[in-house]
Amino acid sequence: MPLVLQFPNIDPALVSVNLFGLELAIRWYALAYIAGLVLGWRYVVGLMRRPAVWGGTAPMRPEQVDDLLTWMILGVILGGRIGYVLFYQPAYFAANPGQILAVWQGGMSFHGGLLGVAAGVVGFSLKNGLRPLSVGDAVAAAAPIGICLGRIANFINGELWGRPSTVPWAVVFPGEAALSCPVDWIGPCARHPSQLYEAALEGLVLFVLLFIAIRRGALKRPGRVFGLFLIGYSVARVALEGFRQADQQFVTATNPHGQVISLGGDLGLTMGQTLSLPMALVGLFLVLRSVRAGERRA
Incomplete structure (x- = not known):
C-alpha cells in the first residue's frame, strides 16, 4: 500500500455560534478573502509611498487606495460569482436563478x-483621472497575496482537490474525493494537494517574481507588471491543471463527421487552461507594449 497522508480534518468554520436558532459562522474561506484584500491594500499603499519605483511620481495618492479597495472588493465578489455562473454552471443557474x-x-x-x-480598475481610474495601466500594475503586484491565501483556504475546505496519485505527500481528502478514484485503484484514494501547489506557484513564487521585477524598474513602464502577472499566472495555472482534478465542463468540438469530441480530460484542455490561454496573450501584449513605449521614450 502506498504511503499517503490523511486530510487534517480542519473545521471550515473558525468560529460558529447559534443565535436564536440561526447558526452564524466565520469561515476560513471568508477570512482568506478579507486578509488578502487587507494585506494587498497595505502593500499598494506602500508602493504609492515610494515614488522612486514609479520613476518619480506615484500614479495616485496613498489615501486614494482606500477608495480603490472598495472597487476591488466589488470586482472580486461580483466578477468571481458571475464568472462561476457563466463559465462553470450555466445550465444549473439558468434552471435555478435564485441560487x-x-x-x-x-x-x-x-x-x-x-x-x-x-x-473596477478602469472605472476607478476614469472616475479619478488616473492612468488605468499604472493602477492595474499596483493591483497586479498585490494580487498573488490573495491568491495564495485563497488556495490555502481551498485546502482547508477540502475542495478543488488534485488528481489521484501515489506520491508520498498525496492526501486522502474526505467525501466525494475519497470515493471517485478509478475502479482499478489500489489502496486509499489519495490525491495531489493541488491547492497547495497553486498557493505556492500562483501565490508565493509569482509574488516574489513580480517583486524582483519591481525592484528592476518594471513599474516605470505602465502595463508591464500587469502583463507579467497575467503571463505568470497563466503559465502556472496551465501547468498545475495537470495535477488538479479536471473540471467537468470540458471544451468540446465537432469533427468533420459531425461527431462531438471532448477536448477535456488528461489529453486536452480543462476550463482553467482554456480561460488562461487568452489571459496569457493579453499579458504578452501588455509587456511588448511597455517595451515599445520605453524604446520610444529612449
Whole structure:
C-alpha cells in the first residue's frame, strides 16, 4: 500500500455560534478573502509611498487606495460569482436563478474575479483621472497575496482537490474525493494537494517574481507588471491543471463527421487552461507594449 497522508480534518468554520436558532459562522474561506484584500491594500499603499519605483511620481495618492479597495472588493465578489455562473454552471443557474446570489454555498471563479477587478480598475481610474495601466500594475503586484491565501483556504475546505496519485505527500481528502478514484485503484484514494501547489506557484513564487521585477524598474513602464502577472499566472495555472482534478465542463468540438469530441480530460484542455490561454496573450501584449513605449521614450 502506498504511503499517503490523511486530510487534517480542519473545521471550515473558525468560529460558529447559534443565535436564536440561526447558526452564524466565520469561515476560513471568508477570512482568506478579507486578509488578502487587507494585506494587498497595505502593500499598494506602500508602493504609492515610494515614488522612486514609479520613476518619480506615484500614479495616485496613498489615501486614494482606500477608495480603490472598495472597487476591488466589488470586482472580486461580483466578477468571481458571475464568472462561476457563466463559465462553470450555466445550465444549473439558468434552471435555478435564485441560487445565483447564494455565494455562501461556494462557487467563485478566479478568471471571473480577474475580469471584475479589471473593470473596477478602469472605472476607478476614469472616475479619478488616473492612468488605468499604472493602477492595474499596483493591483497586479498585490494580487498573488490573495491568491495564495485563497488556495490555502481551498485546502482547508477540502475542495478543488488534485488528481489521484501515489506520491508520498498525496492526501486522502474526505467525501466525494475519497470515493471517485478509478475502479482499478489500489489502496486509499489519495490525491495531489493541488491547492497547495497553486498557493505556492500562483501565490508565493509569482509574488516574489513580480517583486524582483519591481525592484528592476518594471513599474516605470505602465502595463508591464500587469502583463507579467497575467503571463505568470497563466503559465502556472496551465501547468498545475495537470495535477488538479479536471473540471467537468470540458471544451468540446465537432469533427468533420459531425461527431462531438471532448477536448477535456488528461489529453486536452480543462476550463482553467482554456480561460488562461487568452489571459496569457493579453499579458504578452501588455509587456511588448511597455517595451515599445520605453524604446520610444529612449
